[in-house]
Amino acid sequence: MANATMTLIASQVLSSKTTNVTFSSIPQTYTDLKLLLSAQNDDGGAYTDLLFVQLNSDTTSNYSETRIYGFSTTAGSSRTSSSGFLAPRIDSAGGTANVFSCTEFYIPNYTSTSTKQIWSFGVAEQNDTSNAYITADAELYRGTSAITSISLAVNGAYNFSINSSFYLYGIKNS
Amino acid sequence: MTDETPTKVIVCCADHDHSTDPACEIKAESVVVPLTADEIAANEAAAAQAQADADARAKAQAALDALKASAKAKLVAGQPLTSEEADTLVI
Numbered sequence: 001m002a003n004a005t006m007t008l009i010a011s012q013v014l015s016s017k018t019t020n021v022t023f024s025s026i027p028q029t030y031t032d033l034k035l036l037l038s039a040q041n042d043d044g045g046a047y048t049d050l051l052f053v054q055l056n057s058d059t060t061s062n063y064s065e066t067r068i069y070g071f072s073t074t075a076g077s078s079r080t081s082s083s084g085f086l087a088p089r090i091d092s093a094g095g096t097a098n099v100f101s102c103t104e105f106y107i108p109n110y111t112s113t114s115t116k117q118i119w120s121f122g123v124a125e126q127n128d129t130s131n132a133y134i135t136a137d138a139e140l141y142r143g144t145s146a147i148t149s150i151s152l153a154v155n156g157a158y159n160f161s162i163n164s165s166f167y168l169y170g171i172k173n174s
Numbered sequence: 175m176t177d178e179t180p181t182k183v184i185v186c187c188a189d190h191d192h193s194t195d196p197a198c199e200i201k202a203e204s205v206v207v208p209l210t211a212d213e214i215a216a217n218e219a220a221a222a223q224a225q226a227d228a229d230a231r232a233k234a235q236a237a238l239d240a241l242k243a244s245a246k247a248k249l250v251a252g253q254p255l256t257s258e259e260a261d262t263l264v265i
Contacts, residue, residue, distance in 0.1 A: 010185045014183065018206065021185070023187050027188065052220070159180070
């Protein structure tokens with residue numbers, strides 16, 4: 001029986017704020033990828049902002065997602081199509097100080113040369129009673145090349161805050 | 175946003191000697207580099223679009239809230255609803 005393994009490919013903990021974090025030259029030796037991040041951005045005018053994710057430096061309209069979300073006591077769903085994934089919200093500097101969101105992406109069969117279905121989930125907690133945000137996204141990437149790079153930014157071009165951390169794992173059977 | 179030069183971080187995930195392997199584009203495990211003028215312009219455009227999208231969502235939500243309030247007031251008063259107002263009540 002094969003044993004599933006999860007290996008840390010690369011990680012980055014920010015020592016200064018930055019607009020964009022890119023994992024490049026991703027090895028093609030795994031079956032799936034898992035990306036975890038604990039992040040905040042420097043938008044002082046909001047509690048949360050959307051992540052903006054692009055694959056393979058592809059800036060065309062190859063991305064769409066359907067999401068369900070809960071915000072405080074409100075639940076809803078929406079669909080977007082853009083030049084990047086508008087992925088789960090992360091905490092912003094305008095919310096509670098020193099609070100970082102938790103976000104996960106699962107990218108199965110990332111070496112495929114067909115379209116790719118991706119899943120993401122994120123929680124932006126605020127340590128208060130009215131501004132927590134939880135999101136689950138079903139994402140479709142229409143690009144047909146194997147994924148070799150993943151680029152993360154904050155929608156609205158804000159900076160990731162210092163100490164935001166990013167971990168990319170590879171998953172395969174040993 | 176601030177006046178500081180915006181930067182990006184690139185992390186090389188390849189399992190090679192970053193300093194000597196010709197295939198390593200950044201010659202390090204990770205580098206912090208300033209954004210190019212084109213990237214800064216693209217970011218500014220993205221920020222403007224994000225704000226425009228947020229404004230549009232807020233405007234649409236305000237219009238929907240107004241329709242719902244109007245529908246509720248007319249129902250309470252026993253007045254006929256417009257088609258748009260009725261749509262806000264249909265699940």
